[in-house]
Amino acid sequence: MTVSPYGLHRVLEPAGVLPQQAWRLDADPTPRADEVVLDVRRLNLDAASFRQLREAHGDGVRQAVLDIVARRGKMQNPVTGSGGMLLGTVRAVGPDSPLGLRVGDRVASLVSLTLTPLRITDGLADWDGRTEQVPCRGTAVLFGRSIAAVLPDDLPEELALSVLDVCGAPALTDRVVRGCAQAPAVLVLGGGGKSGSLSLAAARRAGARRLVALVPTDDEAAAVRAAGLADEVVVADARDPVAVARAVGERVEVTVVCVDVPGCEHGAILATADGGTVVFFSMATSFSAAALGAEGLAADVRMLIGNGYVPGHARFALDLLRAEPAVRALFEHRQTHQA
């Protein structure tokens, strides 16, 4: 089979689908002409995936991840459909690779684990199963049209990985806020989390008129208030539409959903004014709940599926972190107090 920039040649079954749709990939660590092979050092599981695995398997979560990767040749949670991303060092570069990487570069893969051929060789012996950041030895493959960011020298690598994992959110938030005819009021559901805090910072810089962060607990509210990331910080359960609407008060023009639990669609819609936009970044979003919810509420809102790729997203997110000590502090706090 000819080599495909989308990795079609790595698909073992079913034949002819793209790698993300495939049940099983060929994870052989020999680079084809336009591929790059990495020595993996760390996986960062998607938050929704990690939560599901942890709840389903408890302390057996390590074996559950090993089983998935052994069976599928990639880390794609069969229940949530989501993956995460990884960090590694370039081990080999095919002669036709367009990614501009060199052997020895420390990189983060910015395409999902759901389509990345992956082999684990250390049994995840160094992972305690309690955080979504997974120390890991093994190999991974990047395709011609993959995206990888060389890790910055000025930031700890765990911190950089953690930022890059959600770098699509602030970039798209920036684009949506700047695209509004007038400076909008912006609500971020889950404003204390990784994508949430970066989205708040991005919305502020893009000129949001009023910035509301909604968080689940008083502790998180205190942290976001102390960081000064929002004009208003409100506490409510994002899954409770009535509570969300009451907490937010006057409806906003842009709502950004960064809460990694199911059931946040209706609250986001209720909190958004007619003519406004909801951006769903959470992988726990239900398409039908959003579509039918807006219809059922007679809500004329534009609803965007949060695309993890926006050109320049990696640099944008890292620059935000560098420029906003409060965001960096929240990230570092999360790393040391991981839920």
Next chain:
Amino acid sequence: MTVSPYGLHRVLEPAGVLPQQAWRLDADPTPRADEVVLDVRRLNLDAASFRQLREAHGDGVRQAVLDIVARRGKMQNPVTGSGGMLLGTVRAVGPDSPLGLRVGDRVASLVSLTLTPLRITDGLADWDGRTEQVPCRGTAVLFGRSIAAVLPDDLPEELALSVLDVCGAPALTDRVVRGCAQAPAVLVLGGGGKSGSLSLAAARRAGARRLVALVPTDDEAAAVRAAGLADEVVVADARDPVAVARAVGERVEVTVVCVDVPGCEHGAILATADGGTVVFFSMATSFSAAALGAEGLAADVRMLIGNGYVPGHARFALDLLRAEPAVRALFEHRQTHQA
């Protein structure tokens, strides 16, 4: 409990959620102050829901629908999460109803069955279980913020219902095409179906530069060609991204997904140029497949969740049908040759 325009007072379990999220609604046909009660005459099941029920239950599909409605007080398929809509006659109007309906009006409910309190009283005796249009006697409830269209006198009611069921698609397609900076090339996946043919007609009137219909079979291609709804009609399996991209050729600026089967996300993304827009109307769309697919393909496309509500959508769709005999012919053909 006070009466809520969103129907919160009709939710039996779990308490405090919106009707669409509820497991069970109170379907008592006594109108509260701002409600309208209908005598139901026909249900139109969502295509994805009907397909799933038919495949899972075969000829037992009638009992399956009865069981769902008896258990839940609404017709919401527990697997697909989707419902459909209904047609009926106004039986009673609460004194505070804002909908402007009168007893005896023939109406279609434009909010989903997933949030509409419903009671079936005839055991669906007149339904043969072979089409998604279900003759039905019973009662349904509309809330203060529901949407209902009075049926036009100049169109057969089955035809009108069939159009109203998908009227969000042409209205949003119109808005997206008109919102493009330059007249766009537009691709409609499933261009021979109900929402697809209306979306083609809407895109044409909104000024599409090039109009491509993708359909699954040569027969359907012949029908769409004969109708003159598109500049190009191509045959491919919408679930096969590689085949879709090859069939469409030069990538388009706007792709509208109207295929009611899972797995069409990646083909839609691959066929859309960077900077373009994909509108997902199919209830079979997977949020994570779309989000991760775009990321994995490094595709800078805007992805919209097809909102079933756009102001004026009912009149817009009915006017399209009246103005486009070819669309009407496709609808009537579908009714007599229902898959």
